[in-house]
Amino acid sequence: MTDFTLTLADLGNTSAQNIETLFAQANGILGVRASLPIPSTESSPGSFINGFYESHEIVYGENAYGYAKNHQTMVKLFDLRTIEIAIDGESEFSLLEQDLRLEMATGILSESYRYATKSGKKIQIDLESLASHANRAVYAQKISVTALNFSGAVKIGKKARHIKPEGISEFDPRLKESSADLQISGNRYRTKNSQLDLFVKFDDFDETLSLAESQTFTFTQLYHLSRLNDFSDVTYDTLKMQQTAIFKDFWASSDIEIVGDDKLQKGIRFNLYHLFNSAGRDGHTNFAAKGLTGEGYEGHYFWDTEMYLLPFFIYTQPEIAKSLLTFRANILPQAQKRAAELEFAGALFAWRTINGEETSAYYPAGTAQLHINADIAYAFELYDNVTGDADFIAKNRKVIYEIARFWMSYGFMSARGFEIHEVTGPDEYTALVNNNFYTNKMVQNTFYYAAKLAVRFDENLDEALKWSTAANKMYFGYDEKRQLTQQDDSFLDKEPWEFDKTPTENYPLLLHYHPMKIYKHQVLKQADTILAHMLFSESKEQIARDYDFYEPLTTHDSSLSRAVYGVVASKIDRNEQAYDFFKAAATMDLDDRQGNASHGIHAANMGGSWLGLIYGFAGLQLENGQIKTSNHLPKAIKSLRFNLLIRGKMTEIFIKND
Structure with a gap:
């Protein structure tokens, strides 16, 4: 090799x-x-x-x-x-x-x-x-x-x-x-x-x-x-002989071959190597934000697992994916207890945790990131669709029901539709807002999936009707004059951050400015509305308008950001911009782009680099168990080869730049 x-x-x-x-x-x-x-x-x-x-x-x-x-x-x-x-x-x-x-x-x-x-x-x-x-x-x-x-x-x-x-x-x-x-x-x-x-x-x-x-x-x-x-x-x-055999099997199913850029070839393999190494395997551990390589973020498990890491494992290493999802199922009692403590129904999963209990001391950028509930439901659904593992979903469907029950008790029906107030979306530089687009979109998806499961298993049908109604009437803010998707009810009315007056050494902003200073401005730490566009279908024209508005306001202070913008750039046929974002993601730790690789690997970004290639350059979509791809290779990449495991069948995908 x-x-x-x-x-x-x-x-x-x-x-x-x-x-x-x-x-x-x-x-x-x-x-x-x-x-x-x-x-x-x-x-x-x-x-x-x-x-x-x-x-x-x-x-x-x-x-x-x-x-x-x-x-x-x-x-x-x-x-x-x-x-x-x-x-x-x-x-x-x-x-x-x-x-x-x-x-x-x-x-x-x-x-x-x-x-x-x-x-x-x-x-x-x-x-x-x-x-x-x-x-x-x-x-x-x-x-x-x-x-x-x-x-x-x-x-x-x-x-x-x-x-x-x-x-x-x-x-x-x-x-x-x-x-x-x-x-x-x-x-x-x-x-x-x-x-x-x-x-x-x-x-x-x-x-x-x-x-x-x-x-x-x-x-x-x-x-x-x-x-x-x-x-x-x-x-x-x-042990050495066994190790060699195990890694041979891993690369046989999970390797990605890039022709045209040797540095990025090594970068993506380095990222996949660390993803394989740090993922929990026993159903009682998960994937720490820095893996098992450093003490950054205290070894906590975040939404990173569901939205950035699990797609790679679901499509190539489903047994590891099952273990990571089993961890969420095993901490359901803690999530139910947390929801009850805050006087809501169902289950509220901790924003950052090791044993299932909430450990985030700063709730505006912690507990208020309720989207983790919907992220977990999304990951279960992706696993369901890709693997067809009916027994696992049957055993753990209560997780989805309890998440849906939480959202029904947290949101409310208004004259505008089903609204969700006082949440923080993925953008941690904008906190405690109403109707965060990403959150509402993910909750809508949760409701649809919960209702689908209820019908599949012929249970909770009265609730399923309420979930479907809430999903159908979910409120999404839109600025008709500017034809922009609103990140939340207030973001478009805020004063833009003065980027031209911010010295380079003052990034990341969170280390140099009080949250009150940051929260009052139009400035993003990472992809938010654009992350929703990566996951769900919108018109290409709408995505492009939103991309052009939100990307210049994004600091990318979070390592989770660039890969998402790269995937969406591919989605709107801006292949060279996508390539620039992918380069930053694929070599983030090798080049120490965030300046803190010493604290541990940036695991979510490593998963994001897989998304950049597979969801971005290869345009992967899964519809009714069938995969579809589209060629978004940038000029520098001559070809791309990778494997996907769909419902137990390995499929090799090969895309050439011609």
Whole structure:
């Protein structure tokens, strides 16, 4: 397989923490950052277990009824990579050279480092590692130490080091201290507040060797971390062989071949690689916003999963998609409890969560983003339509009914139609508005789907009639004079943001301006109305007018934005604009375009880059179980090849630019 190798030459920012993120290894349960074997002050080593979190009470200066009660933060656990080395008693080293090669075709990371002591003695450390997909409790390493220009005593120590809390030094609301004090009893580590258990089995190493010049010493280590105190006996070589076979199968169904732009070819494969690695597999975990590669956004699950990640999994890896949707079904009781707490019917899913409870302390850009309810329903429907998995939908249809019941109790019928007030749409720079177009469109879709299920299963028919009526009478704002879709009832009346007076260093705006300053202006953080246009059919002329109005007002401060605008640009035949947006999405982390890849990958954008190719360039549409495509390839892309799995049948799509 060609062009499946990532090296340092592919990165736009080779800072230590960026490298740790981008070369991180993960398997859906366990993630390990690719930190230096001999750490520097710039390093941020660590490992994570999906869904393993600590909780703390949220302290409000001014509290109110129904506010989220507790933080939940995925715990940064152990440094599994640091090697303690001394050469004839010298233990201080300077890094001379480093080389990293991530073989995405096999899921194996190979590294080589050269270090020197103050007296000039040089060693080479070669590492080979994997987070096993065959046994997801295991991180495995093969380590070689070579004496380059000396003969002498080399002391090697390698053991897991629990990372203690140190605090966050930079101001960024997307970050929070993630390491935690853990209660240790034997091989059990327990969080103090959330009372979650983690069991470990580590192959620690400590030995002093006598190495001759050019002699190499090699050893392997297996680190087992599991929520269950039950570990299998495995070997490094077996795990490596299994890993290679698993990734061969993954790429056979999920690879995308681009001819014409080698950088974008590598970019999309890098994105798909990380999507496969960080997705939860057990029905009790989901997909954290930064995957299992960093501590950004505290390891929380958002709407990102449903709207940006699940399309890729539904069309290529339906079993993973089923697991991610099962997580939502399993936290339905928490969503029902939350709706009841706020005195609404049905279920209200948390905006950001790990265990199903709301953890967003800032409700205007948190709980008020009620569209997550409709996003979840949309994802269930997409899975239903693409896979035809009738048993799964039959088992979990209550999720859709409960979401529809929430919307019936939250919205209301007016003289204009069914209206939904006091919500925040995808654009987090415009909060607490009436009749957000995206939200109303998604709720309309939820009502239609819930009614369809009710008829399919011959139940709740009285409710189904009410849902259908509400959907048919859903209110959508429209400015007849300007012939524009209204993002909400007030957006078009606001004062435009003064972009020409905003210095480049003041982006993202959320780090430099108070919400009151931002909310009163016409300015978008990300695609909102345009996201609705990506998902639903409108006239090409209407979409183009809305695109031309909203795109210049969009900062793209959110990594979720560019891919959506790219898909819609394809939809209105602006193929070269779409190409520019796709380039930004496909290489966002490789080029560190958002300036914070060190916090972890931008998972939703990675899913968005798949959308850019499949929904955008290939114009994918699914109608009654049948796929339709249209050619929107930009000039630079000569051809595009990919696979889709529709109702159990694999179909290869090939599009040429002629």
